[in-house]
Amino acid sequence: MKILLINSNRYYAYPTIPVGLCIIADAVENDGHDVCILDLFFSSNCKQALQDKINLYKPDIVGIGIRNIDNAAGYKTEFFLESIKNDIIIPCKKFFSGPVVIGGAAVGISGAEMLSFFGLEYAIQGEGENSFVEFIRKYKHHEVLDSIKGLIIHKNGRIVVNNPPEYIVNSKPDFLGHHVFRFIDFNKYYKRYNARLQIQTKRGCALHCVYCTYNRIEGKRFRLYEPQSIADHIEFLVHQTSIRAFEFTDNVFNIPLTHCKEVLKAIIQKKMDIDLTTMGLHPAAIDQELIDLMKQSGFKETDLGVEAACDISLKNLGKNFTKAHVLNAGELLYKNNIHINWCLLLGAPNETESTIRETIETITHAANKWDLISTGIGIRIYQGAPISDKNTSRQSLLLPVNYVPENISLEQIYDIVEEYASNHFNILIYNDYEKKHNPLSRAVSNLVYAYSQEKIFSPDLPSWQWFILYKRFMKAIDHYL
Known part of the structure; x- marks a missing residue:
């Protein structure tokens, strides 16, 4: 059968190579089917691209990967599914009369609600390598679909079927040894956006952070990949791409x-000769040996997922580390010249002005002036996250629902962060739409962004340091205007 897979992600703030969709494509092809990926990330006209591809390729089944419901912001959330529906789902249904199956991380959170929202019939939640292949086989032979793992x-x-997801136990990375890069142009992401190839060393999560959906998407226990297989996997990709x-x-x-x-x-x-980073280090699991290994393997920067620097807030976020762990982790990374993106999440249950200020003052004191302090305001409540129990309105969690602490509003939190950001150039407020720039500042911002992506001046400079430089420059400009 001919299978068309579509990448629906168009969130330009964080360009992400659709590795998961390539894994699905590889599994489908290995089962003897013809498969093609339509990557709409770079498309200026999704409707036309869909019509052209469907008319030319004439698929039997269409699969659509949906990575995010929204931008995960707990304040002024940007909802993605409306544009996906209008730009991709509706045109796809217009030009294609066969079965459309949605999958991806977003479906693992709210798959049933998404089917209703889109007006579609099929979804696969969880890991789809096996389930989607089984769906194709059964559909081809007109067999009953009801028993497929993860099928909705x-x-x-x-909803007439809502099967639990499959969590695949596999000791090797998902596409080791397979030429999955042939399905899309990885280098296009790298050259245009300096995007990195994503690597997992495991699946699942045994932690219990109140806001997180990883337990729901990947399961509640760690499934580890063999360290040697991960290294082989990276070596293979280095040899096969310019990334x-x-x-x-x-x-x-x-x-x-x-x-x-x-690993x-x-x-x-x-x-x-590679450049490594990670989207999250646990502050309580950092020692000198780990730092030494990180530097030797290719780390120059890392995200540090602290979320807060106040023991009250950390406990209320479900964290299993303390303020002391946060400070120790930052000190070790700083002493060993690994640049840090400090990741904060303000607006925990029982958050107050006092706990907010303790976190910000602790981190601004601990952080190097060229470290980024990425500050999220508010918690987006998702289906299945522990904090969803606090959704007293009982409204659907597909559309954005944000947790608001009893003792402080999200607007007040924003104002406090803005107060500190005016004097600390390294504070970035995630999803900050209230900031207004004049034409000069927008021009400088675009120039700085372009240089950061091309790494013209310093190949080893993290992109976020250009943001700090930009803020310093604009402060000076504003002073003289």
């Missing part, structure tokens, strides 16, 4: 700590 079926305005920049996208990279260290040791043995 929406008919006549109601040398990789990001570990585990929910938390350094837990279990022993496994993390073994880094295996990478070091390959003696590759």
